[in-house]
Structure formats: C-alpha cells, structure tokens
C-alpha cells in the first residue's frame with residue numbers, strides 16, 4: 291500500500307479549477323518532485339494535502355485512510371507535515387522553542403500538571419525529553435549554536451533550515467517542502483541539497499518537494515510529476531522529464 | 545540554578561516583598577488609605593494580566609474585559625449570599641465564591657469565544673465590545689443584580705494581605721501556564737496561526753481555552769472588587785474601564801506579566817494625583833499612550849520579564865566581580 295495516494299483530487303475556487311484530476315502515489319522513503327510553471331497549482335496541492343483547503347472532488351489516502359475533511363493539526367498527527375513557500379516561522383520565539391512547538395501533539399500532560407509541577411510527574415519527564423530531542427535535532431542540522439536566538443534573527447538560509455527541522459520534529463512519515471531553495475544563493479542551495487540527502491538517509495520519511503531550481507530537482511528527486519494549469523502533464527524519471535516535449539512546452543510556452 | 549532553587553528563590557522574593565510592605569505599614573509610610581489604593585491596584589493587576597494572556601500571548605483583541613469582571617463580581621456576590629446558610633469559614637467561602645465567579649466568566653468566555661474565535665481576524669474585538677455593553681445593560685435591567693442602584697448584600701471582606709496572596713497566586717498560575725506546552729501553543733498562535741496549525745497545534749481549541757482562562761481571571765478580579773468594596777456599582781463596568789485595562793496592558797508590554805504589574809502600579813499611583821481632574825484622566829492616559837507609541841512601542845518591558853531569580857543571579861555576579869581572585873568557589877557559581 292502506498293504511503294500517500296490521491297484519487298481524482300481537485301478543487302475549484304469560484305469558477306477557477308485550480309487543480310483537477312490530480313493523482314499521485316508516494317511510497318515509503320521516496321523522494322518525489324512536483325514541478326510546474328508559476329500558478330500551475332503546486333502550492334494548492336500542498337494546501338489540499340495538509341487540510342488547509344477541503345477538496346471539491348476526489349480523495350486523499352494516507353496509509354490507506356482518507357484524511358479529507360480533517361483539520362491541518364489532525365493531519366500532522368497522522369504523519370504529514372509541510373514547510374511554506376514564504377517561510378512561516380514563529381519569528382519572536384527562540385529557535386529551540388520553534389522546534390519544541392512541533393512536539394506539542396506528542397505530549398500528554400494537561401493544564402493541571404502545568405500548574406502543579408510535583409516532582410516525578412509527566413510535566414518534568416516530557417519537558418526534559420523534548421528539550422533533549424529538540425537540541426539533538428538542531429545539532430543534526432548544525433544549529434545548536436543558535437538555540438537561544440530568536441528565529442527572526444537567523445540568516446535566510448538558516449531560517450529555511452529551521453523550518454525543515456521544525457517540520458521533522460513533528461515526526462512525519464511524509465514531509466512536504468514548498469520551494470525550499472527559493473531565495474537561496476548557489477552556496478545555500480548546495481547545502482540544502484546535502485541536507486535533504488541527509489534527511490533521507492537518517493529519517494524514516496518520504497519527501498514531496500516543489501521546486502523551481504531544476505538543477506536541484508533533477509539532482510535529487512527519484513521521480514518527478516509535472517503539472518500545468520492544475521493538471522498533470524507528465525510523470526517519470528528525471529531524464530524522461532527533461533526530454534518530455536509537453537514539459538518543455540509548458541515552461542517555454544508553446 | 546536547579547529548578548527547585550529557582551522556584552524557592554521566587555517564593556522567598558514574594559515573601560520578602562510582602563514583609564517589606566508590612567514594614568512600610570508598621571512605620572506608617574503606608575496608611576489605611578494607601579492600603580486601599582494598593583488593593584485597587586491589585587485588582588487591576590489581575591484584570592490586566594488576564595487580559596494580557598488573551599491579547600499579548602494569544603494575540604486576540606479583546607475589548608470587553610469589564611464585562612467578564614462584572615459577571616465574576618455578581619456571581620461571586622450571589623454565590624456568597626447563597627452559601628451563607630451553610631456557615632463556612634468566611635475565607636473559605638470567599639475563595640469558593642471567587643472561583644465560582646471566575647468559572648461563570650469563563651463559561652461566558654467559551655460561549656462568545658466559540659463563534660468569534662473560529663474566524664480569523666479581529667471579529668473577537670467587535671464581539672467582545674458588544675458583549676461588554678450587553679452585560680452592562682443586562683445588569684442595569686435585571687432584578688437580582690439590584691439594577692442601577694447596585695448590589696448590596698452579604699459580602700466577605702478583602703484586605704491588603706488577602707489581596708497580596710490572591711495576586712501572587714494568580715500571577716504564579718499565569719506564569720506556570722505560559723511556560724508550559726500550553727503556553728507555547730498559545731504564543732505560537734499569536735506568532736503565526738497557520739504555521740501553528742501546520743505543526744500540530746489545535747489552534748481553535750487553544751484560542752478558546754486561552755480566552756476562557758483570561759475571562760476566568762477577569763471574573764476573579766471582578767469578585768475581589770465586589771468583596772473589597774462590599775457592594776457592586778454597575779456603573780463601574782463600562783467600556784471605558786475595559787479600555788483602561790487595555791491601556792495598562794499596552795503600556796506594560798504585550799506579552800510581559802511583570803510589565804503589566806509595573807504599568808498597573810504606575811497608573812494606579814498616577815490615578816491618585818488625577819482624582820481632582822477626573823474628567824481629564826482618560827485624556828492623560830491617551831497622551832501617555834501616544835508618547836509610549838512614539839518612544840517605546842513595545843511597552844515598558846516589551847516581552848521581557850522581571851524575575852527574582854534573574855535578580856539573584858545578577859547580584860551574585862556583582863558580588864563575584866567585587867571579590868575577584870580571593871574566592872574561587874563563588875566564581876564557579878557564575879559558571880553553573
């Protein structure tokens with residue numbers, strides 16, 4: 291059974307059909323690219339998968355179970371997290387707290403325990419555990435030095451990295467990255483590619499990635515799906531996509 | 545410092561501050577009248593810190609705090625009257641009444657929060673504004689509230705000591721709540737609601753929870769006001785009072801509990817001098833607000849906090865500096 295499977299997925303805004311007949315199937319530990327010209331509907335697909343928009347047609351199955359109609363936070367619990375095209379960090383919180391938030395849904399202690407912090411209660415155990423986990427995760431991304439800085443004070447590339455780390459902290463089975471290299475210089479992009487490789491090798495996670503940087507997409511994705519005007523126009527291996535006439539047409543204009 | 549040492553330090557700080565107050569009273573620097581002023585400041589501290597929870601931490605604009613205070617005041621008063629027959633010790637009855645008043649306010653918080661908070665944006669501001677006015681008018685026109693003449697019945701009494709204890713408890717609870725996973729969740733909503741939801745925070749739940757908690761403590765503030773004044777004057781709970789509390793929050797710093805305390809004290813003291821020109825009070829507040837917005841838009845303390853722990857660490861550091869070299873043990877304290 292595929293990790294993620296969509297069937298005839300679509301959404302119409304007013305009269306505009308932003309996405310239609312979208313079918314994708316992602317297996318465990320796959321790295322899939324989603325590309326297409328500006329306004330093709332890529333981010334909209336992410337919004338459908340993560341529950342930000344409710345589809346007007348079709349179904350989304352995560353581990354064989356429909357997640358249509360669930361709230362975004364419930365979908366996170368099921369194992370699907372994302373990053374945003376225009377970075378969305380908790381800017382005035384520390385780097386460490388940004389990561390800790392993502393552990394929220396794994397924690398149990400209630401409000402009474404937050405106020406009555408008797409020794410040996412869940413509060414202490416869980417807070418200690420996530421503090422360690424968050425620091426470990428940041429160390430993996432070589433960010434342990436900026437644990438206590440505010441997220442907004444990080445350099446741009448680091449902010450992108452932090453957002454990915456935060457997404458991973460939620461312990462997803464599938465991670466959606468929306469243009470992670472946008473706004474990065476070549477050096478930062480190279481580091482990002484290394485990091486994505488690193489995530490693949492060290493986390494048990496599949497990745498679906500939107501990207502305009504063709505060098506990056508072709509370099510790391512195992513499979514690529516191309517959409518234009520909300521419809522899939524091509525699917526296949528990077529080399530097949532590069533040679534596909536429809537794809538070239540979509541990017542260059544017919 | 546270990547966690548329990550930090551908690552201990554804070555507790556000692558709270559007690560020392562109280563002893564300081566007692567000494568001031570004993571030597572006559574704080575007389576009966578001053579004590580009354582301090583109790584009223586304490587009530588504003590509870591009201592404003594609770595509003596700060598909704599506005600400064602959760603990021604929701606709430607403009608009807610006086611309405612929740614009114615609900616707390618009347619509920620606590622009526623409850624006190626009701627349990628009179630069972631003859632509880634007066635302080636236990638008082639605490640019970642305050643909590644019941646707070647719960648009633650929280651209940652109303654949930655009722656208006658559910659429709660208003662499900663929507664994004666500032667709907668809550670408009671709804672709470674209307675809510676405050678409705679409550680005021682309801683009180684004026686209902687029988688059991690005593691209408692415009694005000695409520696006079698059996699009410700417990702609150703003095704400075706009890707007020708100090710109540711304020712200390714409320715502030716402690718707020719701090720502990722904010723510095724837990726629940727507080728982090730609330731702050732993340734203020735920072736970016738969409739991102740919070742996208743990393744697994746049930747935002748609607750926490751918005752309603754935070755708003756109801758804010759209403760709960762507003763209800764407690766209302767109850768203490770009723771018990772202190774031994775009557776309830778419905779004319780107190782106007783929109784202007786909500787605004788006054790809001791101003792305290794903005795002056796002190798959104799997202800700073802201790803900043804709110806400082807602002808409440810400053811405005812409370814300032815108030816004493818402005819009594820003679822009462823009509824001008826809010827004008828002066830507004831001017832203060834404008835000055836603040838120009839020179840320090842984040843409020844007195846921004847989102848920083850004063851802490852006894854920080855103070856002690858700072859003092860230890862100072863002491864170490866003044867005794868460089870002659871004491872290796874105290875130097876290592878700094879490192880730990």
Ligand SMILES: Nc1ncnc2c1ncn2[C@@H]1O[C@H](COP(=O)(O)OP(=O)(O)OP(=O)(O)O)[C@@H](O)[C@H]1O
Nearest residue numbers: 303306308326327328329330331332333334335375
């Ligand atoms: N909430 C919405 N209401 C109306 N139209 C929308 C909405 N969200 C997206 N669209 C439309 O859907 C289309 C696809 O937008 P989308 O953001 O998914 O494109 P994209 O492929 O991510 O483009 P880019 O590469 O520029 O990020 C656009 O025409 C956009 O205007």
Ligand SMILES: [Mg+2]
Nearest residue numbers: 332333334375
């Ligand atoms: Mg996009």
